[in-house]
Amino acid sequence: MSDKRPGPLVIEGKLTDAERMKKESHYLRGSIVKDLKNGLTGGFTGDNVLLIRFHGMYQQDDRDIRVERTEQKLEPRHAMMLRCRLPGGIIGPKQWLEIDKFAKESTLYGSIRITNRQTFQLHGILKGNLKPAHQLLNKLGLDAQATANDVNRNVLCTSNPVQSGLHQQAYEWAKVISEHLLPRTRAYAEVWLDQEKVATTDEEPILSATYLPRKFKTTVVVPPQNDVDLHANDMNFVAISDKGNLIGFNLLVGGGLSIEHGNKKTYPRRASEFGYFSLEHTLSVAEAVVTTQRDWGNRTDRKNAKTKYTLERVGLDAFRAEVEKRAGIRFMPIRPYHFTFRGDRIGWVKGIDNYWYLTLFIENGRILDYPGRLLKTGMVEIAKIHQGEFRLTANQNLIVAGVAESQKAQIETLARKHRLIDDTVSNQRKNSMACVSFPTCPLAMAEAERFLPQFVTQVETLLHKHGIGDEHIVLRITGCPNGCGRALLAELGLVGKAVGRYNLYLGGNREGTRIPRIYRENIKEDEILKEIDYLVGRWAKERHEDEGFGDFILHAGIVRPVVNPAQDFWAE
Numbered sequence: 001m002s003d004k005r006p007g008p009l010v011i012e013g014k015l016t017d018a019e020r021m022k023k024e025s026h027y028l029r030g031s032i033v034k035d036l037k038n039g040l041t042g043g044f045t046g047d048n049v050l051l052i053r054f055h056g057m058y059q060q061d062d063r064d065i066r067v068e069r070t071e072q073k074l075e076p077r078h079a080m081m082l083r084c085r086l087p088g089g090i091i092g093p094k095q096w097l098e099i100d101k102f103a104k105e106s107t108l109y110g111s112i113r114i115t116n117r118q119t120f121q122l123h124g125i126l127k128g129n130l131k132p133a134h135q136l137l138n139k140l141g142l143d144a145q146a147t148a149n150d151v152n153r154n155v156l157c158t159s160n161p162v163q164s165g166l167h168q169q170a171y172e173w174a175k176v177i178s179e180h181l182l183p184r185t186r187a188y189a190e191v192w193l194d195q196e197k198v199a200t201t202d203e204e205p206i207l208s209a210t211y212l213p214r215k216f217k218t219t220v221v222v223p224p225q226n227d228v229d230l231h232a233n234d235m236n237f238v239a240i241s242d243k244g245n246l247i248g249f250n251l252l253v254g255g256g257l258s259i260e261h262g263n264k265k266t267y268p269r270r271a272s273e274f275g276y277f278s279l280e281h282t283l284s285v286a287e288a289v290v291t292t293q294r295d296w297g298n299r300t301d302r303k304n305a306k307t308k309y310t311l312e313r314v315g316l317d318a319f320r321a322e323v324e325k326r327a328g329i330r331f332m333p334i335r336p337y338h339f340t341f342r343g344d345r346i347g348w349v350k351g352i353d354n355y356w357y358l359t360l361f362i363e364n365g366r367i368l369d370y371p372g373r374l375l376k377t378g379m380v381e382i383a384k385i386h387q388g389e390f391r392l393t394a395n396q397n398l399i400v401a402g403v404a405e406s407q408k409a410q411i412e413t414l415a416r417k418h419r420l421i422d423d424t425v426s427n428q429r430k431n432s433m434a435c436v437s438f439p440t441c442p443l444a445m446a447e448a449e450r451f452l453p454q455f456v457t458q459v460e461t462l463l464h465k466h467g468i469g470d471e472h473i474v475l476r477i478t479g480c481p482n483g484c485g486r487a488l489l490a491e492l493g494l495v496g497k498a499v500g501r502y503n504l505y506l507g508g509n510r511e512g513t514r515i516p517r518i519y520r521e522n523i524k525e526d527e528i529l530k531e532i533d534y535l536v537g538r539w540a541k542e543r544h545e546d547e548g549f550g551d552f553i554l555h556a557g558i559v560r561p562v563v564n565p566a567q568d569f570w571a572e
């Protein structure tokens with residue numbers, strides 16, 4: 001928290017155009033139905049371009065061919081990205097098979113992308129295929145509601161493969177919280193599922209007719225694993241258990257990573273500890289945090305609208321007291337909790353339920369058939385015989401969960417045959433992550449997903465050169481400062497500045513509880529590698545025993561720690 005005096009609870013002034021759009025949308029309907037019937041364009045028009053985000057879609061175009069299309073006087077090749085709502089990332093093998101078929105037959109890229117928010121995205125759906133996509137999800141018991149825009153998004157849950165009982169309980173809460181905070185409008189059902197209009201008046205008792213001021217993200221975390229990166233999220237429920245049983249949550253509020261290059265009013269922020277409460281209050285606490293942010297969040301400036309800024313403006317005490325008032329509880333002191341890691345344990349582990357769990361490393365979360373690595377086919381072969389479930393992880397990996405001893409060998413054989421298991425993958429690669437960026441993301445400034453694989457190869461070479469080839473640095477690349485690749489919680493983060501150019505951030509830690517600081521600005525790949533060569537050389541020689549790269553960076557004084565980002569993230 002900053003030490004300045006708290007500001008006003010509500011910001012008055014001219015509302016943003018997004019507020020007008022939400023208000024006029026008639027509870028998220030807009031004129032989407034009309035646009036769906038318009039054969040003259042492959043895209044949506046006017047407000048509908050943003051409105052469809054509430055229904056889980058982004059309008060995109062292939063940026064690799066944008067200039068060519070303009071020269072030919074054609075409109076950009078519009079296609080939609082669709083993001084499923086999948087609390088805790090759990091999906092069944094039968095669901096997987098149907099989604100795989102849709103991706104193959106009805107999308108431009110044919111791939112399924114596991115995102116670092118524990119769901120999957122299908123890229124490249126033409127307008128005419130959107131209704132079939134939503135109807136397929138509905139048939140499978142899934143939907144794409146509220147996975148984008150100003151609502152509570154897909155709720156994350158630690159994908160703990162060992163403590164199955166505790167995971168199950170945490171996961172149930174992730175699902176219930178997600179359902180409870182969903183929009184109540186019937187727009188999704190009417191527009192995409194062709195359901196009848198019912199003669200009731202729409203009401204949004206939690207979100208309001210103008211929804212939230214900005215996107216809102218929630219996690220349920222089971223320590224000691226911080227795979228969900230709670231400090232990147234608005235509202236976090238840290239599971240407190242007793243003898244393997246969930247008994248309550250520590251609540252942490254106000255994390256977020258998005259910034260704008262050079263705009264000192266923006267900053268990343270860690271979530272603040274509010275206190276502990278017992279399980280029965282979970283939904284009222286969730287609702288109280290969301291409605292407080294709904295009423296106090298800044299609706300006059302979208303760059304200042306997230307919970308992290310509300311909290312800094314009104315002060316932690318005022319925000320927490322309001323949540324207590326609305327939830328009708330008093331928070332108890334935070335219960336001890338401790339994070340020790342963020343990565344996934346790749347390979348087999350046996351759960352305490354005696355079933356086996358196989359975590360597959362999926363580079364960039366991209367499930368596609370590559371030459372010699374038929375990942376997508378391999379997943380289909382596994383789905384055909386798997387009796388348990390799949391869990392998508394917040395590190396873009398996938399767990400084949402709940403495998404009986406009798407099926408373990410068969411699943412392993414399939415995974416190896418299709419290179420879903422690859423023993424040559426280094427620790428460095430397992431701990432590297434990128435956002436989508438080019439060619440689909442309209443906001444991309446520099447390559448991320450397509451740049452990562454070969455860049456990691458070069459970092460591996462440097463680690464070997466300095467005699468620490470088995471080591472790893474939590475390395476993340478994000479194509480622009482919006483931060484989807486969570487680079488501002490990495491030990492080494494690259495944030496896209498322009499094509500081929502990045503800002504280099506250093507000094508996060510392995511547990512994901514520290515924000516890194518800028519070290520070099522606007523540099524190219526060869527310069528970045530030169531810096532890494534120098535830094536890894538020093539780390540290899542000078543580090544304390546078991547000292548991670550990010551901790552070493554601080555101890556060696558290479559950058560100063562970011563203590564209170566609202567105050568010192570931009571400090572020289």
Ligand code: HEM
Nearest residue numbers: 081115116117232257258434435436440441482483484486
């Ligand atoms: C103002 C802030 C942000 C904006 C405008 C934004 C916008 C976008 C857009 C347009 C995409 C679609 C890219 C594509 O799939 O082609 C995307 C993807 C995604 N974003 Fe964001 N984003 C923001 C911040 C964040 C943050 C802070 C996180 C996480 C902490 C995040 C997580 C994701 C994830 C998980 C995806 C899916 C693809 C992936 O795994 O990289 N976003 N975002």
Ligand code: SF4
Nearest residue numbers: 435441444479480484
């Ligand atoms: S970080 Fe930027 S480039 Fe990457 S997916 Fe998010 S918005 Fe797109």
